[in-house]
Amino acid sequence: MFKHLVDGIFWDIALWVFTIGVLWRILSIFLVGNKKDLSVARTTGMTGAIAANISRFFPRSEMQSRTRLHVIAGYMFHLGLFALLFFAAPHILFVESQTGLSWPAMPYWAFIVTAQLAFVGLLLLWIHRVMDPVTRLISSADDHVGSILTFIVMLTGCMALLEGFEGLRVLHRFTVELLMVYFPFSRLMHAFMFIPSRAFTGAWFGRRGVKA
Amino acid sequence: MSDKKQSRIRRHRKVAYSLLSLLVLTLVLPLIPYAVAEKDETAGKVFNPGTELWRDVRQRDRDVIGTTQMKSVDAGVLINEYGETWRHFRMQQLVPYGAALMGIVLSIILLFYLLRGPLRLQEEPSGKKIERFTVFERTVHWFTVAIFWLLALTGLILLYGRFVLIPILGADGFGITASACKEAHNLFGPTFLVALVLLFLTFVKDNIYARGDMLWLLKGGGMLGGGHVSAGRFNAGEKIWFWIAIIGGLVLSVTGLILVFSILGQSREIMGLSHVLHGIVALVVISVSFGHIYLGTAGVEGTLGSMTTGYVDEAWAKSHHDRWYAEVKAAEDGSDKIVDEPGLATEGKS
Amino acid sequence: MAAMKFYCDAERCIECNGCVTACKNENEVPWGVNRRRVVTIKDGEPGERSLSVACMHCSDAPCAAVCPVDCFYTTDDGIVLHDKDICIGCGYCFYACPFGAPQFPKEGAFASRGKMDKCTFCAGGPLPDNSSEEYRKYGANRIAEGKLPACAEMCATKALLAGDADMVADIYRKRMVNRASAALGKGFQLREQNIGSGVDLKGKVTN
Ligand code: HEM
Ligand code: SF4
Ligand code: SF4
Ligand code: SF4
Numbered sequence: 001m002f003k004h005l006v007d008g009i010f011w012d013i014a015l016w017v018f019t020i021g022v023l024w025r026i027l028s029i030f031l032v033g034n035k036k037d038l039s040v041a042r043t044t045g046m047t048g049a050i051a052a053n054i055s056r057f058f059p060r061s062e063m064q065s066r067t068r069l070h071v072i073a074g075y076m077f078h079l080g081l082f083a084l085l086f087f088a089a090p091h092i093l094f095v096e097s098q099t100g101l102s103w104p105a106m107p108y109w110a111f112i113v114t115a116q117l118a119f120v121g122l123l124l125l126w127i128h129r130v131m132d133p134v135t136r137l138i139s140s141a142d143d144h145v146g147s148i149l150t151f152i153v154m155l156t157g158c159m160a161l162l163e164g165f166e167g168l169r170v171l172h173r174f175t176v177e178l179l180m181v182y183f184p185f186s187r188l189m190h191a192f193m194f195i196p197s198r199a200f201t202g203a204w205f206g207r208r209g210v211k212a
Numbered sequence: 213m214s215d216k217k218q219s220r221i222r223r224h225r226k227v228a229y230s231l232l233s234l235l236v237l238t239l240v241l242p243l244i245p246y247a248v249a250e251k252d253e254t255a256g257k258v259f260n261p262g263t264e265l266w267r268d269v270r271q272r273d274r275d276v277i278g279t280t281q282m283k284s285v286d287a288g289v290l291i292n293e294y295g296e297t298w299r300h301f302r303m304q305q306l307v308p309y310g311a312a313l314m315g316i317v318l319s320i321i322l323l324f325y326l327l328r329g330p331l332r333l334q335e336e337p338s339g340k341k342i343e344r345f346t347v348f349e350r351t352v353h354w355f356t357v358a359i360f361w362l363l364a365l366t367g368l369i370l371l372y373g374r375f376v377l378i379p380i381l382g383a384d385g386f387g388i389t390a391s392a393c394k395e396a397h398n399l400f401g402p403t404f405l406v407a408l409v410l411l412f413l414t415f416v417k418d419n420i421y422a423r424g425d426m427l428w429l430l431k432g433g434g435m436l437g438g439g440h441v442s443a444g445r446f447n448a449g450e451k452i453w454f455w456i457a458i459i460g461g462l463v464l465s466v467t468g469l470i471l472v473f474s475i476l477g478q479s480r481e482i483m484g485l486s487h488v489l490h491g492i493v494a495l496v497v498i499s500v501s502f503g504h505i506y507l508g509t510a511g512v513e514g515t516l517g518s519m520t521t522g523y524v525d526e527a528w529a530k531s532h533h534d535r536w537y538a539e540v541k542a543a544e545d546g547s548d549k550i551v552d553e554p555g556l557a558t559e560g561k562s
Numbered sequence: 563m564a565a566m567k568f569y570c571d572a573e574r575c576i577e578c579n580g581c582v583t584a585c586k587n588e589n590e591v592p593w594g595v596n597r598r599r600v601v602t603i604k605d606g607e608p609g610e611r612s613l614s615v616a617c618m619h620c621s622d623a624p625c626a627a628v629c630p631v632d633c634f635y636t637t638d639d640g641i642v643l644h645d646k647d648i649c650i651g652c653g654y655c656f657y658a659c660p661f662g663a664p665q666f667p668k669e670g671a672f673a674s675r676g677k678m679d680k681c682t683f684c685a686g687g688p689l690p691d692n693s694s695e696e697y698r699k700y701g702a703n704r705i706a707e708g709k710l711p712a713c714a715e716m717c718a719t720k721a722l723l724a725g726d727a728d729m730v731a732d733i734y735r736k737r738m739v740n741r742a743s744a745a746l747g748k749g750f751q752l753r754e755q756n757i758g759s760g761v762d763l764k765g766k767v768t769n
Contacts, residue, residue: 069348116403123355131350131522158399159392162651164677167388265572265611268603278601281579284594284665290601290615292660299624299658370652374632383632387648390631394650474653474666474675484657 003166006174014177021184022192029193041207048206049199056198069128077121081154083114090163115158122151146188149179286480298484302491307371310495317499321506331512334531341523342540350522352414356407360461362400364498366393371491401468408461418445419454424535445536453504460497463489565621565640566683567727568714569734570614573741574721577602577612581713581722585616588684588712589701592667597681598713599662614722616681616713617642617663625655625664639705640727641683646699651675683724684711 059067085091089105096102106114126147129135153175160168183189190197205211268276269290277288286292345353369377370393378386425448431441433449441447446454467486470478509516514528529537577600585591585598598616619642626634626642633648634655644655653675656664666675686703689696696703704712714724723730 069351112399115399119400120403120406123358124351127354127358128347128351131354132347155396159396161395161399162391164651165388165391168392264609265603269613276603278603279605280599280601282596282599284596286662287599288601289662290613292662295624295658295660299628303627370630374630378632383648387631387633387650391650394652480657487657
């Protein structure tokens with residue numbers, strides 16, 4: 001019963017909400033448009049956009065020791081999650097069953113290692129967020145819900161690893177659906193927006209000849 | 213006179229010696245052919261190929277590993293001698309004694325709480341806070357806690373679910389639960405090693421034996437006698453817990469990894485022994501952790517804050533860790549960095 | 563209540579692995595899983611003997627005792643079976659089993675164990691007899707068809723005996739008497755004397 005809902009109507013709803021929600025959020029941001037730039041352009045802005053996109057991957061040198069944990073745990077989590085999401089064999093099989101598209105999966109051991117990296121990263125980041133008075137103060141419910149929901153999705157996924165119980169697969173899919181519905185309305189949107197927003201800042205300052 | 217007597221004695225002695233050598237010879241001579249002849253154990257017996265074979269199969273006198281076409285672990289071993297021992301350990305010892313251990317520790321804590329109540333501060337809280345744990349230290353602590361309890365709960369469900377959860381969830385329901393627990397346990401296992409290394413590096417410097425620890429122990433940490441005993445940043449009890457957690461955790465990790473990577477080709481016996489160690493150490497560490505949790509929360513007034521906000525009241529520091537308090541105060545002299553509002557304290561290095 | 567048992571006659575087994583092949587063929591077991599194996603003791607030395615071994619369907623089965631999800635059961639025929647819908651692949655049955663019977667598929671690099679698989683005495687599993695799902699998960703259910711295990715039936719030298727414990731014991735006892743009398747060197751064969759020949763060999767037992 002629940003299984004049919006999760007594999008059927010719930011999935012459709014989640015997919016629609018996710019797709020339309022994400023598009024709506026992105027469009028609404030782009031449709032705001034830019035304020036007229038009255039300054040004399042020093043560069044095209046393109047260089048600034050690219051530079052900012054690249055430089056943001058590295059911590060600022062003054063911040064290096066203070067942000068060491070964020071950087072290491074952050075990379076562990078995001079790279080781990082990315083690899084898990086797109087290169088775990090069960091995910092690829094799922095995408096293939098839905099769309100017919102397929103690509104090579106990573107070996108099972110790499111799958112497990114990336115899952116572990118992602119878990120370590122996420123736990124460290126979230127606990128640190130709660131423990132550090134500053135980040136705790138500037139975190140809203142959205143940040144916590146996003147972290148916890150992601151953790152639950154990963155946990156149910158790892159619980160279903162044996163691929164031997166329908167119930168566990170359905171549970172994982174259900175939590176994924178919850179995440180998909182939540183996604184467009186939360187800061188998780190940064191997954192889509194981090195490149196454009198870095199580009200915007202970089203270009204904005206770049207045109208003024210300032211390194212962002 | 214004496215001559216005669218002496219010669220008689222001599223004669224008697226000769227007779228005695230001759231008789232003795234005769235006796236020895238009659239006993240030994242017939243054995244010579246046996247010593248010289250080649251041994252033939254089957255001589256005179258009907259050879260029974262069966263006994264020899266079954267003694268080998270049963271691994272009675274020696275370890276016998278046969279040859280076989282199968283490539284799997286221990287395929288050449290016909291009878292697994294260790295299996296019954298392991299079964300006995302897990303079902304007759306680990307399960308009941310483990311439950312008893314946890315039950316006894318919990319009851320002692322409950323009894324202690326009811327009889328003695330929480331340890332109070334010696335003086336009124338001053339309202340002045342000092343930093344006990346940095347952001348990083350607290351992050352590492354809770355990171356370890358999260359993984360430890362994830363592993364402990366899933367492990368305990370595997371161990372006791374058959375007796376406790378099958379009656380509630382039914383066989384199918386528990387199958388799902390157990391599978392989820394097993395996969396989570398196996399996946400999170402190796403991450404516990406990461407936590408352990410972080411925990412060790414973060415806290416080891418304050419957990420080395422120092423003068424005064426023995427005295428603290430002799431006085432029972434002030435728990436039994438009453439009154440507070442002098443201590444540094446960590447008292448001897450906390451140090452012991454640190455080392456139990458580190459060493460126990462290391463044993464759990466190593467044995468756990470042996471169990472997880474069943475594909476490395478280690479024998480059943482190695483895995484069974486690893487499981488024995490894993491089970492015993494897990495239950496001991498879990499039981500001791502009950503005590504740690506009690507002392508960190510309900511057991512000692514004002515302690516929990518040190519791990520949540522990172523700050524403790526000065527009165528707490530004076531009561532429980534006077535020498536550490538003195539050190540902090542000495543270091544602070546001049547810089548005067550007393551912070552009243554934990555929310556504003558951002559010095560914590562991260 | 564019958565008690566189905568195997569007995570492998572070491573004086574007859576010629577290590578042909580026919581039983582292994584028969585089992586794989588009959589039950590289409592997954593890769594890497596061998597419900598039955600033949601082990602040779604003292605290979606190439608005097609006194610070499612081979613034995614074919616699979617699950618022995620223990621009366622007080624250690625696997626059932628240690629299974630954390632309690633998924634084993636014993637049929638009325640004394641056959642020890644397990645439920646793959648509940649098994650979590652923990653491997654404990656393999657640690658406890660005296661005969662190394664439990665097997666685990668999917669043992670690639672780093673892989674965790676899949677659900678356990680073992681000899682079913684060709685009696686399938688808890689699913690409806692001879693349903694396709696039963697066949698997929700547990701292999702053939704020859705017992706429900708009134709047949710005996712494929713491995714023993716296939717055995718060319720009739721070394722591998724399978725059937726009710728009493729009958730298996732009976733056959734083996736006669737063989738032993740024959741061998742003993744032959745060994746006593748009188749050239750006296752019970753079989754020639756028409757003692758115990760054939761009569762109950764037509765029963766449900768493969769000799
Ligand atoms: C550090 C890394 C660890 C690893 C790699 C690990 C791995 C394992 C493995 C492979 C098993 C066998 C269960 C199965 O395969 O389904 C197991 C069982 C178990 N583990 Fe761990 N474990 C670790 C840490 C812990 C910790 C920290 C605890 C508890 C505090 C714990 C408690 C248990 C218990 C109670 C069992 C069940 C034993 C039984 O059912 O007989 N483990 N562990
Ligand atoms: S699996 Fe092993 S322990 Fe279980 S019944 Fe078969 S031979 Fe006995
Ligand atoms: S592998 Fe399966 S059958 Fe064997 S003990 Fe574990 S749960 Fe039970
Ligand atoms: S009885 Fe059936 S399942 Fe068991 S070893 Fe023989 S052929 Fe295989």
